[in-house]
Amino acid sequence: MIGDMGDVPIEHYYQINEAHNDITKFYKQVHNAGVIPLSIGGDHSICLPIFRAIACDQPIGLIHIDAHTDTCDEEMGYKITHGTPFRRAIEAGLLDPKRTIQIGIRGAQNSEEGWNYAQESGIRVIFIEEFMDKGVEAIIREARRIVGKGPTYLTFDIDSIDPAYAPGTGTPEIGGISPYQAQSLLRGLRGLNLVGGDVVEVAPPFDPTGNTALVAATMIFEILCLLVESIEKRK
Amino acid sequence: MIGDMGDVPIEHYYQINEAHNDITKFYKQVHNAGVIPLSIGGDHSICLPIFRAIACDQPIGLIHIDAHTDTCDEEMGYKITHGTPFRRAIEAGLLDPKRTIQIGIRGAQNSEEGWNYAQESGIRVIFIEEFMDKGVEAIIREARRIVGKGPTYLTFDIDSIDPAYAPGTGTPEIGGISPYQAQSLLRGLRGLNLVGGDVVEVAPPFDPTGNTALVAATMIFEILCLLVESIEKRK
Amino acid sequence: MIGDMGDVPIEHYYQINEAHNDITKFYKQVHNAGVIPLSIGGDHSICLPIFRAIACDQPIGLIHIDAHTDTCDEEMGYKITHGTPFRRAIEAGLLDPKRTIQIGIRGAQNSEEGWNYAQESGIRVIFIEEFMDKGVEAIIREARRIVGKGPTYLTFDIDSIDPAYAPGTGTPEIGGISPYQAQSLLRGLRGLNLVGGDVVEVAPPFDPTGNTALVAATMIFEILCLLVESIEKRK
Amino acid sequence: MIGDMGDVPIEHYYQINEAHNDITKFYKQVHNAGVIPLSIGGDHSICLPIFRAIACDQPIGLIHIDAHTDTCDEEMGYKITHGTPFRRAIEAGLLDPKRTIQIGIRGAQNSEEGWNYAQESGIRVIFIEEFMDKGVEAIIREARRIVGKGPTYLTFDIDSIDPAYAPGTGTPEIGGISPYQAQSLLRGLRGLNLVGGDVVEVAPPFDPTGNTALVAATMIFEILCLLVESIEKRK
Amino acid sequence: MIGDMGDVPIEHYYQINEAHNDITKFYKQVHNAGVIPLSIGGDHSICLPIFRAIACDQPIGLIHIDAHTDTCDEEMGYKITHGTPFRRAIEAGLLDPKRTIQIGIRGAQNSEEGWNYAQESGIRVIFIEEFMDKGVEAIIREARRIVGKGPTYLTFDIDSIDPAYAPGTGTPEIGGISPYQAQSLLRGLRGLNLVGGDVVEVAPPFDPTGNTALVAATMIFEILCLLVESIEKRK
Amino acid sequence: MIGDMGDVPIEHYYQINEAHNDITKFYKQVHNAGVIPLSIGGDHSICLPIFRAIACDQPIGLIHIDAHTDTCDEEMGYKITHGTPFRRAIEAGLLDPKRTIQIGIRGAQNSEEGWNYAQESGIRVIFIEEFMDKGVEAIIREARRIVGKGPTYLTFDIDSIDPAYAPGTGTPEIGGISPYQAQSLLRGLRGLNLVGGDVVEVAPPFDPTGNTALVAATMIFEILCLLVESIEKRK
16 A cells, blocks of 8 residues: 655654654554655654664664765764764664665765764765766665665665755755666665665755755655565565 | 854754753853843744843843744743743743833734733734834834833844845745834834844845845844944943 | 635646636536635636636626736737736626726736726726825725625736735736735725635746745735625625 | 748737647748758747648658657647647658657656657657667767658757756756757767757746756757758758 | 947956946947937946036036945045946036935945035935935925936936845845835936936846846836937927 | 965955956965965956966966866957966966866857967867766876976866856856766876965856855865875975
8 A cells, every 4th residue: 555644743843852752653653554654854863763663673774875874973962963863773773784885975064983983883885986986787786785685774865966956955965976876776776675765855945946856756756666666575 | 342252152952942051151141241232043032041141130121023922832832932932031030021012913923822922911012004004103102112211122033024025034924014114113212221132033045135134134233233322321 | 614626627728718618617616506716826817717607697896906907908819818808808798897996007018908998998997106196095995985885806916016025927017016005905805795806827936935925825815804704794 | 041030920829729820831931941940949839830831841850859758649638739749740741750769758747658659650769768878879879870861850858958957947857968968969960961950948937047048058059050061961 | 219229339348447438438429419328237337437428518417316325435445436436427527416416325335435425515315214204206306406407317226226126236225215116206307307317236147036127127118208208308 | 284364355456457466466475485375266367366476486287177268368358357367377487388288178158269279389178078088087197197297286167067066157158077077087186296276266146056155165175185285295
């Protein structure tokens, strides 16, 4: 069954920890109903409460397309932010770093500390230079090798895309991947054992042309196709 | 002495209550040094921690120019938000509602509950219809009558201005006052016993022309003149 | 009962006459169900097919707020366009010119021929100069005098508003009325015998700030209040 | 002789069939004068009336650069629209599908029905995936092979370009070709037997930067060079 | 005769003094041919070389609608800039300060020194406060009284208009006049002995909506009507 | 030592020759202090006064990334403009054309005369076609071969980048290089004997998204890294 769950009900907007509890509560219902969620952000911190709902039985693998690893220890003194979700998820045993790949990493708004944690914890980090040098096909093969047959989540941060194509986001980094490359990459992930997906960090007011929304909607469509096929395969 | 204090140091960005503590801590230093603060927002919630620093000795009066009364009891379940500061301030004995006037109130993003509280607590609420019917001169007289000679704060929400002149704000309400009317209103407040002022709710990304910033800067200048004159008079 | 009918089903997009038939067919259902329609355009030509549905029993009166009279005989050789609906409606006996008032007329995209027809047919035309000289209250009295107690339609072209407030439209004319004046005008029309209303000619792509949509939505809200009260009164 | 014919005189704007007759009438004069037309749209439906003027003696070949095949049977119930011109042209014997190639096809605003018709009628359809996989040089060779030495028309829809480069169009599709690829493709078409060309679907209001117009103007220039050389060669 | 002279030929773009000589040379030809010029800027410095051409026989009077008096002695060390033309013109005996009125003066980008010179030289300066207090009719009477029956030039700086209506200009000042007020003011100047006019300081890239150009074009049209009538009257 | 020199003090804004003298004066101080300058434009003419300060002892080599060669003899009659600096520098013996490479040249706003001068004087001109055909690695090798071990300046015109990524510039040319290609190119220049660098022709008002500034800031960062490494190597 494919359907639209509508907005996630969040009661506690001004306390991120409590808002995360609201999100987890909702996704546990989704998960217990046997539904595979495809979410639209929101900032990247939402992965943490989603993982708490859908990865409570066993750690999941992750294909993470982004300009940033989002594995800092803290941001401006806080542990729970859009720069830290995957570190928190690893610490909580929700995410298996050995089955995690991060693709498209680059730019000035990263911290070395976050990069180091990612690599030291066992995550396979594909910096943009490797992506551009080896090409999409090689990256697809590497992603499939890393995540294998286990349960895997797919998260797509719109800032992985070069900001010429998607200026409507909060931490743009130049020198990114093109929407065509992103589509090719996603299409190469057919047949994986996917347990969820999302597209995050879309901020329409920063884009007077509306292109960002169009790119995001297309990526959501591509991921939806992957999830449906994954569900069919498991039956 | 007139000077620029720079950014208010805020350490706790992700917890509004703690951020407010940071703000109060800073403004207490300002206040203890005998300095009259002129602040640039930020959202309207900043008035509460500022009042905690400068109105701890006695309740202050308020001239509040805005499309909204910001006197709700809560917003999305929270007591401390940009829609509630003046209710919290009245409850805390920081603000004297009998010496408070709210000017320019209108529009769809208000709640009756907030309006009711404002009027029942004794605030003089000037809806936009009264403002337009009676004209700026009459409103000036009413504002001066309400606040009298006691210590008075002046807060200017940019959304009091019609969004044609200042689209760069988060809760625009059409049918507002013009910048010329706002300037005339502010100039009519010379000689009051002012103990602080601010311009809040400016959001540049929503305005591709930059006019919002220009309007805000001019209002800051007008208020600065009022504050300086007020300091001179007290000497 | 107040409700949202959703989009008007139009099957024949590429032939304006047939599209108008689709519109008339839908509005006849609305009219026969005893429902008073409040429509959102679309260009101004939609008034003609709406009138064919709701004014088939007797000619209606009209309060028409616009920069243009829309009473040309033809536009680029065509009889049915957004510049001709009210002339066609008078010819068809759907609109009573003696009970019609046009408010806010001005600008370079008008034709003298349209103005002449309006005035010679008996329409009361309020050019912007008269509007500004006499003020909103006088114009309200004149509008009420013209339409009297008979059934009256209220049509609001967003280009009546000065393009500083509403740039998102196809034939902007500078020197227009402000949203506050428009609100005041609409509120002065309470208690009339209203049989329908609309807001037309909104074109969002021409307005990067979104203000045009906000102004239009507010005018729709104001007219909705008028229609509801009018329905209550007739009961 | 190279010259600017000015605007095509269109008398019947509100009936697409009649407007097409106006266009055909004008282009017959151009054609009879021995002039090779280079047209600037306007929507893609204009190809049909142009073909009626210049392909009346024998069917022409076509190099069609676009995100869409524009070979639907109808759109919203209409046979003559911007989504159907090449199907109508094939049915009318104006266009030889065996000598037609469509390059850059992709995206969500296509219909399978249109794609099927294109391929079943014998058109060579280059989807964006084939374009990106094989590269511009291979596509040039294929285009030259398909159209051969016969009379050939060249039509360039601006939405073939990725909307990051040309947001000013009505049906943008992400994942498109870059302006540099488009220039390379056009330059590879030197020496063909060209009988006309156009650039269509440019809509400036959707692009606040003006880049769309700049891209379009450059493509017109590239096509102009091809047409001039083609005329020289035939002499 | 009414006609379009096209662009003023300027050969020396990088040296303002020489560029001014080019302008004067052209306007002398215009003047000697008995033509009354209506010019479109360009920055406000162009008045000086125009005056050198048309006011060489006797000093002219001036109706100057602007946010700034443009009577500084120098700007960043230069005597010939867009902030100084009317001081230079008075010094050169081209402009009669006793027959000069400046309307709409306001804002932060003025210098007191310029204001003082204007008033001390005998210019009648209407600050925006006086304009708003007394109203357009009173200002028209004052303008007609000041310039009398002698030869008079009319210069309209687009920054006289509030930047909500005309953001496309280099030195916007909030709190300005509305286009409707400007139209009313211009229409009140019928029958004067006008010897030239202009609209200056329009900068389209600062205005994504295009409203500034629309306002400017309308003001040009209003002034054109005044000039034509003035020519007719002199015959 | 790495530090920010602040704005270059320019006293003579209205006379380009004198403004250039101001620039040269400042850079001589920088040069005499043993500091390697990294400058932010401003238009491309600033290279000439900078070269006068830092290349007075011996001619320098140049890596010039741009859409234009900027080697015209004059522009609108002037010898000193943003289209002529490198011709003037060669004539003055400041620039060694044999050790100069220009990369990314293309587009409609060039003149053949400038291209011819560049090539005839011995400059190695890499048109965009060669850049795209051979790829970044080959262009890096060629650049290193041309400039060799002698003192070399690196100038980066933002219009080298395709205007989809950087619309905020005065003479955009479509079909340019991507920011990723530019980063790769710059990173390939490590270890050269660099004596200065700049990024020029950034014009923020033409870009409502802010991407142009982000691209420019990143290129400045990349060049800063190159300069620092070059200084270290020379020690």
